[in-house]
Amino acid sequence: MALNAKQTQQQRLMLAPNVTLALEVLRMPLMELQAFLESQCEENPLLELDEELAEEQRDEPLEETSKDAREHPEDEEWPAGQRTLSETEDPENDDVAEDDRRLERQTAAPISLRESLLMQWGCQPGSPEDRSLGELLIHQLDEIGYLEGSLEEAAVHAGVELAHAEWVLKLIQRLDPPGVGARDLRECLMAQLEQAGEEQTLAYRIVASHFPLFVQQRVPQLAKATGSSAAEVTQACERLKRLNPKPGRAFAGNLPPAIVPDLLIKRGERHDDVELNDQELxxxxxxxxxxxxxxxxxxxxxxxxxxATKFRQAGWLIRAVGDRQATLLAIGRCLISLQRDFLEHGPKALKPLTQAQVASLVGRHPSTVSRAIAGKTIDTPCGVFRLEQLFATNLPQNGHAEQVSDAQIKSAIQQLIDEEDPRRPLSDAQLVRHLTQRQLSVARRTIAKYRAQLSILPAHLRKRRL
Structure with missing residues (x-):
């Protein structure tokens, strides 16, 4: 088959670079936009930060200072920022201050799970091969302390038998925090019980031999299988529930970063207003x-x-940031004006609202609203919420003209489950009947979907024997 070269003409719809930039800036949350602007100022010489200009103006030497420097050139031999002894305080106090600063840096730096385990593992006796294999396994732990990699592959990589790798993993599971290094939840709970010296207890027998029944909360079956009373099984299950299923989460280095809201609610005597949180921008x-x-x-x-090229790009970026701020502020004010009851009563007071309705009110396209609210948050008296959470789906009610949102249904479901009898939890069908008594018409499959979104277990898993 011969290869031929030919020319063809095609019409394609392509976005201009300034439009692409505007869409990308509109999508960015506050912290991502902050990092993007700082990087753009480093790449584009036509862009500069106003705060840098202010610092330069504050740091500019006065005319008298420049004259002094010319008259005493020997002062220029000192490195920048270094002071002579006459300009400093007592050197002994400097030593104390340096110790304080060093201690502050040490206490402020969080330690990760992997660093803690490596330090503990370094204090354990063993051969160089065992130390190397242990370090390999520690590096394969995820953020909550479970072993992600395959133990068989680690054994092959280290050139040892699988049984020896199992023994090294058992040593790692004895480190702190208890339960770390497990391959699944069952092994994690067993390791914690072993470290607490509870291998002979009923709780350990339940986890070791009847773990599926424990997960399903089958107390009668567990009592029959273990030859114990229902009260003893319930007490053992309560002991297991007090164990930590995610031991690695206890470390400060694994905590998620704090959320910086894009919008702020400003409370007033007559009405509330929305402001941009642009202090860090x-x-x-x-x-x-x-x-x-x-x-x-x-x-x-x-x-x-x-x-000239950089000037055009700088102008595009400045306009894109301005359009983003104006669009986000308009959407925020529209949402708060329509969801005013939300500020007083929380998510249960959300009214049905769609992105198309907000787009029509603020004069933007629905796709623009969708892109503008993606990943953005707002600080309200009820807490920090994603802007997507202020939109609610309208659920039609049979024979009722009043609109009901999905947030109101979820709030009613949560209230019913909070008030239920733990010994006789409400099933989805019973929840439907209770909501019908409240003039809320919801299908059972919708109840199951909302219950899953609220992270609420089914009735047979919520059952408690008191």
């Missing part, structure tokens, strides 16, 4: 020095071409 502007170089007729042609 860099304020960018066109660099005057490079702009003068661009307008200078004596500037070389290739330099002018480069500066």
């Amino acid at each position: 860099p304020q960018i502007r066109i660099s005057r020095s490079y702009y003068r170089m661009l307008r200078d007729p004596n500037t070389a042609a290739d330099v002018k071409e480069f500066l």
Whole structure:
């Protein structure tokens, strides 16, 4: 088959670079936008941060200072930021202050699960081969302390038998926190009980031999299988529930970062308003020095071409940030004006609201609203919420003209389950009947879906024997 080269003409719809940039900036949450603007200021010489200008103005030496420097040139031999002894305090106090600063740095730095385990493992006796295999297994633990990799592959990689690798893993499981290094939840609970010296207890027998029945909360079957009373089985199950299923989460280094909201609620005497949380957002502007170089007729042609390209890109970015802020503020104010009851009573007071309705009110396309609220949060009197959570689906009610949102249904389900008898939890069908008595018409499959979204177990798993 011969290869032929030919030319064809095609029409394609492509977005201009400034439009692509505007859509990308609109999508970014606050912290991501902050990092993006800082990186753009480093790459584009036509962009500069206003805060940097303010610092430069504060750090600029006065005329008298410059004159002093010319009269005493020997002062220039000192490195920047270094002071002479006459300008400092007592050197003994400096030593104490340095110790305090060192201690502050040590206490402020969080330690990760892997670092803690490696330090403990380094204090354990053993051969170099065992130490190497243990370090390999520790590096294969996930953030909650479970072994992600295959023990068989680790044994092959270390050149040892699988039984020896099992023995090394058992040593790791004796480290702190208890239960770390397990391959599943069952092994994690067993390791914690072994470390507590409870191998001969009923709780350990249940986990070791009847774990599926424990997960399903089958107390009568567990009592029959273990030859114990229902009260003893219930007490053993309560002991197991007090164990930590995710031992690695106890470390500060694994905590998620704090959420920085994009919008803030400003409470007023007569009405509430929405503000942009732009205090941490860099304020960018066109660099005057490079702009003068661009307008200078004596500037070389290739330099002018480069500066002109960067000038266009800087203008696109500044306009994109302005459009993002205006769009986000308009959407936030629209949401709060329509969901005013939410500020007083929480999510249960959310009214049915769609993105298309908000788009029509703020004069934007629904896709623009969808992109603008993605990943954005708002700080309200009820806590920090994603903007997506302020939208609610309308559930039609048989014979009722009043609109009911899915958030109201979820709140009613949560209230019913909180008030149920733990010995006789409500099934999905019973929840349907209770909601019908409240003039809320919901199908059973919808109840099951909302219950799963609320992380609520089925009735047979919520059952408790008191």
